[in-house]
Amino acid sequence: MSRQEIRLSGFGGQGIMTAAHILGKAAALFDQRNVTLTKSYGPESRGGASSALVIMADEDIDYPLLTKLDLLVTMSQEAYTKYIGELSSGGLLIIDRDLVQLDQPRDDIEVRSIPSTRIAADELGRKIVANIVMLGFLAANTDAISKDGLKESVLKSIPKGTEKLNISAFETGYGYGSQ
Amino acid sequence: MSRQEIRLSGFGGQGIMTAAHILGKAAALFDQRNVTLTKSYGPESRGGASSALVIMADEDIDYPLLTKLDLLVTMSQEAYTKYIGELSSGGLLIIDRDLVQLDQPRDDIEVRSIPSTRIAADELGRKIVANIVMLGFLAANTDAISKDGLKESVLKSIPKGTEKLNISAFETGYGYGSQ
Amino acid sequence: MANNGILQGSFFMDGDTACAEGALAAGCRFFGGYPITPATEIAERMVLRLPQVDGTYIQMEDEIASMNAVLGASWGGARAMTATSGPGFSLMMENLGLGIMTETPCVVVNVQRGGPSTGMPTLVGQGDMMQARWGSHGDYEIIALAPSSPQELFDLTIRAFNLAEKYRTPVLVMTDETVGHMSERVIIPPPEEIEHYPRRKPDVPPSADYLPYKSEPNSVPPMACAGDGYRVHVTGLTHNEKGYPDTVNLDVQQQMLERLINKIQHNKDDIIELHEDQVEGADIVVVAYGISARTAARPIRLAREMGLKVGLLKLVTVWPFAEERIRELAPKIKAFVVPEINMGQIVLEVERCAAGQTETILVPHAGGGLHKTKDVLATIKKFA
Amino acid sequence: MANNGILQGSFFMDGDTACAEGALAAGCRFFGGYPITPATEIAERMVLRLPQVDGTYIQMEDEIASMNAVLGASWGGARAMTATSGPGFSLMMENLGLGIMTETPCVVVNVQRGGPSTGMPTLVGQGDMMQARWGSHGDYEIIALAPSSPQELFDLTIRAFNLAEKYRTPVLVMTDETVGHMSERVIIPPPEEIEHYPRRKPDVPPSADYLPYKSEPNSVPPMACAGDGYRVHVTGLTHNEKGYPDTVNLDVQQQMLERLINKIQHNKDDIIELHEDQVEGADIVVVAYGISARTAARPIRLAREMGLKVGLLKLVTVWPFAEERIRELAPKIKAFVVPEINMGQIVLEVERCAAGQTETILVPHAGGGLHKTKDVLATIKKFA
Amino acid sequence: MKLWRKPLDQDRVMIPHGEVHIIIERCKGCELCVTYCPCDVLEMSRIFNAKGYSLPQVDGSKDCVICGLCEMICPEFAIYIEEVSHG
Amino acid sequence: MKLWRKPLDQDRVMIPHGEVHIIIERCKGCELCVTYCPCDVLEMSRIFNAKGYSLPQVDGSKDCVICGLCEMICPEFAIYIEEVSHG
Amino acid sequence: MNEELSNVLISKEHPMDDYLREDRLPHIWCSGCGLGTILTSFVSALQKSGLDRDKVAVVSGIGCTGRAAGYLYLDGFHTTHGRAIPFATGLKLGNPELKVVVISGDGDLVAIGGNHFIHAARRNMDITVICVNNFNYGMTSGQMGPTTPTGARTSTSPYGNHEPPFSVPYLAAASGATYVARWTSLHIRRLEDSILEALNKKGFSVVEIISPCPTYYGKKNKMGSALQQMKYYHENSVIRHGSDPAESGIDLGGEIVVGCFINKDKPTFLDSQKRSV
Amino acid sequence: MNEELSNVLISKEHPMDDYLREDRLPHIWCSGCGLGTILTSFVSALQKSGLDRDKVAVVSGIGCTGRAAGYLYLDGFHTTHGRAIPFATGLKLGNPELKVVVISGDGDLVAIGGNHFIHAARRNMDITVICVNNFNYGMTSGQMGPTTPTGARTSTSPYGNHEPPFSVPYLAAASGATYVARWTSLHIRRLEDSILEALNKKGFSVVEIISPCPTYYGKKNKMGSALQQMKYYHENSVIRHGSDPAESGIDLGGEIVVGCFINKDKPTFLDSQKRSV
């Protein structure tokens, strides 16, 4: 499988960076692919938009930044507005449906949506795992990453004692995506 | 008159630098010659040897350091030892005879001596004008500098209120040299 | 983690973290620093990890203090490092000079950001490359390495420590925000596979025979540290072989300075590491370093696909400069193309060494981002 | 002394004193410094003299503070200066960059001594010439002048102030211990003969129309100072035309940086001052600056007496470098001979611009003294 | 999530002694004004601005006494009071 | 000016309780030892060293009580006392 | 989406905008950060001071607090990290007509900038310094610094800070400052008064303001929301005007002594310089 | 030339030579400078301390005092101007077995090096600092500095210094030092005792020594000979152990309070670091 570029985006506090790291780690260490993760730093890393780009490839990754965005995951309106234009034709857009209004409709892309924050808050009781829910949903919607690798990566990346919560978040997201 | 090089030397506190400055100023401003004065700085400017080189010429002075020493004035044994080797053949050596023992006799140079410190202390009552006595003596012993210019320069370079003392020091030295 | 506290295996980590882990693997046991974007993560990793290997972290009051603490720690016997970015690097310049003059092994990492001045703190730049060579007053030679990925940042940090010991001198790791903040797979080999150049201690017992600044041509004298019993004297003044100040003797100055310079200049073969890719037979040689060597790979690939003969000469060691190799290549090619995230720094050296034998073309970038593939490609095409 | 407190007439004074008097004659009314050999005499003169012309002297706690105080004073409306030597110059590097970035006119004098590090504090060196160009992090251009005598130090200090105002930038006077400590005749012309380039104030009233960092190509925007009513905002961050930080916009960075560079690069004709002596038709051109240009005069004279065709190209302005002139001369001559009191700095630029069209030969000196006539002469003879 | 829509009608706020003005784009929903209003005049709404911060509003049953505290405490220069003559 | 010449004979200093030793090259003639010797044992001589500093000597009429002060106060490590058994 | 804010007027401008570069708002500070409130207090004090706004210049270093100079519609200088005070010194001496105010962070002023702080205090330089102490380096993501209380966690004191902190008022006092006060960002009225006093003081005046950094320091030390952190500081402070600055150290969880500690008259740098020549 | 010294033995070696790099003597200090005597006191204290000489390192900055490290036959580091303390900090942390002593001048330690001084004191870094205060910058020919008394003349205060000086003990105390004393160079016995105490103290200990610089400061201020200047300081000093460091300022011509002002125990940097992890 050749180069794939995935952007995860949202706002500060949603765990976008963590999710990106888990994703990158899954691909690099479990799927054994070449992976480059870069983060967008604002003038300062406080509040506002948060975004990371995960590039996965079987060959070496020379150019480490965006060349052609295949998949955009976004969990905020601001990020959606900022990045939707980057998504290439035929690309996939994944959104948190409660947080993003598709006010720039495109018919050359596919869209999947999930109320990940609501699920995290209402079903799982912890809003902060919305990012993991989203990762599960992502796994269900792309071949770019193996479900097992991603799950493994989630487990290896979270604080001790939160395994159950996170795995159930992941599976909930995955289940939602496989419906 | 072509390039002349004069070194004044002694130890810290004898006013060697002041004397050199007066000499340089006399040649530059009163005799209207080109003059370059450089000082030797030790690792630190406290105690020890003190020395300055005055170069006077009618043409431009390109190389500002020693090329051929014409005249060495020295008021300490240490400085004598250090610089006597520099004096060119046919050069003139002027010493304070109480402070310098000529333990490296040379027959290719001329020597004039004066007990300038003793004169300053005993005849003039102020040891610190030994340097001015020496300047007077210097004026009497060389054509490199005009007596009037040097005297003028002394007057322009000393603290107010000490004119009489300094002029008499100068004249005493000059007189001693003209005997 | 191996039981000595050093990581081992495959990791997904950012460049800054890899740098810290490289330092630890190289035996670094002292870090003195002051936070600055985008180098802070190195310090943050070190403060967590050093206690696990019996090392010491101290956050100093500024970068001047950091640089001095590193020199002190090195004389205390520790492998020591600091990490900073442009503004802090500028502040270190005086005492980097002290490190060079006193021949103190240590590593200084500069995670370059956009400049000048406070500039673009969170974005990439390569604007401190000439400063690395010339930023401190007076004459000296320096070793500077430029990694292109977290793995290389890990590897070159280790190499930096070894070069520092071998040549008794501060070594610079000139990385940048992109490499520092980018995460990739980093493989940490088992300890026995990690090169370790130990500090060379005197081979004579404490006595007058030990000359800490002994002046054999190109030589690097062994180093007795404080507490070793040699009662060394170390000064930033011009000094003789004993290390005693002698600030009015021109011969002492010349001997000292020549050795300081020659120990690096005359060992360039050992110090300079170049990665060459299809350089032989190329019409165009792209000369690049750090992240720019990596972004250049793409336009080079595209150019080759168009049938152009393009080679890549990657300067892993930027200083001392690969003068001989450039001179050798110049008459054989049509142009050197030099993409840098600055307005032209290393390109000046390339141009000098090309000596009019070929064109030398800069592809500048004012900073804050990487070169666009098309910009480098266009230049290659123009001169091929 | 003229009744405005400025000296007039012929004086016998050392270079440091001449520098201070030049500053005063140029309208300098603020000096912030920290003592260091061999620049201290400038401060000592300023503290005596400034009160006589209603100016302010302050001895700061270090050179970092000195540099910043100078920048602040300039924004307060004063012509401001500091003077230092190698170690202090290194400490100023970060905030010299702030001055460049914020386009703050001021003058920094470096009375060079033997380096690196504390080196030879009381003896001459020319080892900070590349640092003058590259010592601060990030990209920039700088103006640096190099005097060869107390008279020139006086004259060039005045010129430095005028260039600083004209190009809104710090200007360096790169002198050395020999010139600083040597006494010669210095002629101070009457005030009306002294060039005075006044600070260019905005020609619009306080309003949004005034853009303190307006980006017209190669332009130098006028400067409103604090208290002028324009309520300027000044930052070392990458900034737009208003002076507001914009640290993520690459276009802003590029525009800003290009203007900073071009305002100097594109005005080289105005800035660069060269003194040429028998350069046309020469076989050998000696390229030198500062005290070395002066010591070179003697071997050149001797060589000419031997019938050799030797010219002297004296770089009064060292930075920006006289690239075009070197390129022009290279194909016409047998060699450039470059005596420097360092191990090879400006010679690298000469070599680069010679582009292989002729030989470029360094006559190095480790510092602490001047070149011996015979060393320079031997090199000239060898290549003539 | 609710996004704010349009300004209130002028006449709807003639009742209190002080009129509360909000600059929507600036507010970061920190709740300082709400917390420290001595008369509990303010409350957090369920309305968000474009950056996703929820905004304060006035509890119609309370009267603003123009103590100025909300204005002084707001870190964003996002709220201020204007006195109105009794309608 | 007098330059120092040769060491004293050993036997000439057997009288005092403490023997005064001088390192001639180091002394800078500061007179601290002379000034602070509590027993006025020391005095400045008219003898100068090579650098032109005049040197201290012992007033033969006084006895050094080995208080150690001169040794402690000398800035040049140029003077010290050795105890001698009564001769 | 159909709801609207109740009983408020929607506006675009704020009465203080005249003092602000409103084209740069909203500012970059985090929601709930104490800095915004402090800026309000400053503007308010400035309004009351009667100072000619064209003759007031603000100088900042680098840091979150350091952005203050960039939001005020005054002559503003955003210098380098730690160097606000020497820049301000030059500015004041370059144009003594100016009222020069330094607004900067604890790290800027007493970590890297500590030397300038004590020397300007010693000289009794004619400037006002507002030091916002949030117990960490906010701008670089919350590292420990010289004001971090012993035991506190930050990104570079993951095991709890083992260094003792400075007391800013004590340091200022020992160095010679003529006016030294401390408040928290929630003491809005008293803070405003204190800033006003400082602005009107001749010589080196210092107001330290304890301020929450909810994003880093608050989070790492589990202080709850921004609001809770701000409240905590306020509630744990005790006003002790005139108390000995030596007694003003801040322990983790301990009381925070606030008030005006020093307010004395002595010749300023400019006064004594004038007198000396 | 025919005379010889009376009743003295001519020697080539001194009992303290073992502690000195005697191949570098005579030192560069001026005749009558207080520095030599201070070095003697230091050697004497060191001899009594029982410290293993191979484990004692001396660090100096640049200045006349800064040459001290170069005359002691110990591991010696002559660093850059102002940076002795951070270098010493690294040295101590690089090898905690060492006893690290900083000997440097007032300018070095509290002008350019002031920040390092207060931060090391704050951290209670395990080093001893001997600060020789000669009220000016001797090495660069006698400029004013932050310890120069108001009114004193120096080469950069030709009209009389118009700045107030720091009190080194007060600054040390306010920053957190555990041992703070001041003596003059003529208090040879007490000074030796005090240095000994400082050497044996855990944590940051400071001994300030008022010392004549006859060549510059003494001359400019018409204090007579070196001897007279030294005597003057000694005679104008009053011993007040335990007195408030805030009361230790030095006025031109006024009394010089000496004694041990602070001697307390608190965890050192290394202790508390060890404890924290």
Ligand SMILES: Cc1ncc(C[n+]2csc(CCOP(=O)(O)OP(=O)(O)O)c2C)c(N)n1
């Ligand atoms: C020379 C230099 N070193 C380090 C930095 C990085 N830096 C920027 S702000 C800052 C600290 C900010 O802390 P503080 O002054 O307390 O301000 P705050 O952000 O907490 O308001 C640091 C270390 C820099 N910009 N320049």
Ligand SMILES: Cc1ncc(C[n+]2csc(CCOP(=O)(O)OP(=O)(O)O)c2C)c(N)n1
């Ligand atoms: C960075 C730097 N600035 C300035 C100097 C010049 N300098 C050398 S020693 C000194 C001051 C010495 O004063 P102090 O520390 O009091 O020592 P003293 O000579 O009085 O013993 C100065 C300013 C320097 N060497 N380095």
Ligand code: SF4
């Ligand atoms: S002005 Fe006072 S009473 Fe009115 S809303 Fe604001 S805080 Fe409440």
Ligand code: SF4
């Ligand atoms: S205080 Fe200001 S920012 Fe905070 S909620 Fe109220 S209006 Fe919004």
Ligand code: SF4
């Ligand atoms: S030891 Fe005491 S008594 Fe003896 S000479 Fe020395 S000072 Fe005098």
Ligand code: SF4
């Ligand atoms: S104290 Fe020492 S240096 Fe001074 S006179 Fe006595 S022996 Fe000589």
Ligand code: SF4
């Ligand atoms: S990081 Fe902390 S100090 Fe900075 S703006 Fe955010 S809350 Fe405020």
Ligand code: SF4
């Ligand atoms: S200049 Fe002053 S401090 Fe330096 S050695 Fe001489 S007397 Fe001592």
Ligand SMILES: [Mg+2]
């Ligand atoms: Mg802070």
Ligand SMILES: [Mg+2]
């Ligand atoms: Mg001193």
